[in-house]
Amino acid sequence: MITFPSCKINLGLRITEKRPDGFHNLQSCFYPVGWGDILEIIPANEFSFGSSGLVIPGDSQHNLCVKAYNLVKADFDLPPVQMHLHKVVPIGAGLGGGSADAAFVLKSLNGQFELGLSVSQLEDYARMLGSDCAFFIQNRPLYCLEKGDVFSEISVDLKGYYIVLIYPNLVISTAEAYARVRPCQPETTLFEQLQRPMDTWRDTVHNDFEDSLFPKYPVLPHIKQQLYDAGAVYASMSGSGSTVYGIFNAPIVVPNQFSTYRVWEGEL
Known part of the structure; x- marks a missing residue:
């Protein structure tokens, strides 16, 4: 069975408090995006896990898929x-690529072996x-609370808009x-x-990680401004970084300044 785990962006990300267990409570809207990996799972005589494409650091036996x-x-x-x-999806990019891979393993095993979950x-x-x-099980727009794993419905529909994601070859760990x-x-x-029109989001919908990461990594606010200069209706860093995205009314010619970065563009 072959599946295509796709990543997500955060439409806003407010960190509201630190929890007694060391995690943080947040408010965010997770929104699926078509940039994805390729996952194949087939029956075998013994278990094995392999990878290609981007290099995945660490021991493969500690991979989330395993x-x-x-x-x-x-x-x-x-x-x-x-x-x-x-x-395919960069690591440490704020896009949830590794989490998507793991969730799609769960869904693939459930379907392939008729587990009935x-x-x-x-x-x-x-x-x-x-x-x-957990978001990637449903893999649809959801309003996320607590650690990002408690969901409620939200009427945010970006169909017809176009998105450009810029990954500046910069890994930012979640811990950092x-x-x-x-x-x-x-x-x-x-x-x-x-719930307000998207053209108001620039002044209201905020990712709190930008406050601390933008001063340390000036390439990030620079990319965000370039996306606005290119006509983005809304631009933001995704998750805990370092991908910055812009949402546009129509396809654009991606600025030459991004030629040394990893870029993905498509329709939402």
Whole structure:
């Protein structure tokens, strides 16, 4: 079985407080984007995991895809599989690529071996793997609260808009991003702000990680401004960085300044 785990962007990201367990509570709208990896899972005589494309750091046995398989295998009599991941989405880019891969492993195992797991059960497994992993089970626009793994409905529809994602070859770890962020309670919830027309978002819909990361990595605000200069209706850093995206009314010619970066563009 071959699937295509796609990434997400954050439409706003407010860090509201630090939790007693060391995590942070947040408000964000996760929105799926078509930039994705390629995942193949087939039955085999013994378990194996391999990858191609972008180099994935660390021991492959600690990869989230492997952890997802082992998590399900602990509860079901899964046969061995051969798993191959062709990595396309940059790592440490604020796009949730690794979390998407793990979630798609869960969904693929559920379908391929007829495990009968519900969406809610799959999300529970995904929450054990990472804070944003559960989002990719439904993989549709959702308003996310607490650690990013509690969802509610939100009427945000960007169909017909175009997006350009710019990854400036800069890895920002989640640990670094959260170490520098300063939690605060916004006067108006992000949910309310996102109900307003998109041309108001530039002044209201904010990613709190920009406050601490932009001064340290000046390439990021520079990219954001270039996207606005190119006609973006709204531009922002995604997640904890370092990808910056712009949303446009129509396809654009990507500025030459981005030629040394990784760029993805497409329709939302």
